[in-house]
Each structure stands twice: as C-alpha cells, then as structure tokens.
Amino acid sequence: GIQVEQSPPDLILQEGANSTLRCNFSDSVNNLQWFHQNPWGQLINLFYIPSGTKQNGRLSATTVATERYSLLYISSSQTTDSGVYFCAASYSSASKIIFGSGTRLSIRP
C-alpha cells in the first residue's frame, strides 16, 4: 500500500517568514491532497493536486508525480497559519486515502 512521509515534523517560524513543507509518497498516486488542521481540530482542504502546480493566495503547492513528492509553500506566514499540515494520497478517491503524520507549524508573532 501507499506510504506517505512528511518533513519536517515540526517547524517554528517568525511571522512574515516563508516555509516549505515536503511530502514523499511510495507509489504512483492519482489523488494527492494537502490539508490544514487548525487548533480546534478542523481539517480544511487546501489543495487537490495529483500533479502540477496550484496557487491560492499566499499558499502554493507543487506535485511531481514521476518523482513521488509534493511541496507546500507558505509565504509571508501569519499566526493564523499555525496548526498541523497533512498530506494525503491514494490511487483514486475510490480507494482509501493514506495520511502522513503531519508537519506541526508554529508561527510566532
């Protein structure tokens, strides 16, 4: 089955800094998503990105499916960006989705 590994496990930054979160997956996938879990436990879908690059405001993501990795970029970090970022992958939405263990991001004011 698919293995998903995320790095780094923890990241502490000052407000305004930029960050890059990485997700490696063990097999070819057709479904790759990034989520943000806020301190209240709510999981928000950031990107559905099985390949290519997408941008949404200060966030962008790139997936290189042939090399089995995805990157999430956060620019000009704000304290509200704090939380845990998860990468999740599956062969398709019809198959089970496997989550990585997450990157815990803390943005200091």
Add this chain to the structure above:
Amino acid sequence: DAGVTQSPTHLIKTRGQQVTLRCSPKSGHDTVSWYQQALGQGPQFIFQYYEEEERQRGNFPDRFSGHQFPNYSSELNVNALLLGDSALYLCASSTRRASLNSPLHFGNGTRLTVT
C-alpha cells in the same frame, strides 16, 4: 451550501459501552469515509461507504461497523469500547459519480472520550 456535518461534537462513554456517531455529507456528495485520529497522529482510515455498501476498509476490528442511508448520510458504530478508542472521529465526503478523483471535505469531527 452545507458542508459535512457530524454529531455529536463531544461524547464521553465508559469502557464496554457502545457508541453511534453520525455524518451528513456535503450536498452533491455520495461517498462517505470515516477516519480515527488519535492525539498527535494523522487520521487513520476506518472504512468508506458508497451506494449503501462498505467499499474499502482499513485495519480496524469488527467492533467498528457502519451504515449508509439512501440520502447518503452515514453512521459509525463502535461496540465494546476500549480506552484506546478515545480519539477524534472524522467523517469525509466526496463524489464518486463525477470522477474517480475528487477532493475530500471533512466535518468538524466527534471527540470521543472513553473512561
């Protein structure tokens, strides 16, 4: 447009009891998946329901069972609760009809505490 809704938000049960958690998918979605998230870990896949049948299952014992209704809503049942079942239970919905690949949308979860 209502998103994924789960109930209850919090629940406290005693070891050995049974619990039922409920989920209504996002409008237009027909597939419901359940996840268990222990403290400090990523969500773990329990099972997925489509067309009222369990389609995929993760590594969870038979104490975990589910159901999907004709209106696509779903229930997760856990029997003979153990202390280790304490976790945040998340429901996610997606659409299987339009495409084989669609993003997941999560509810806010039910936090279950077993004492």
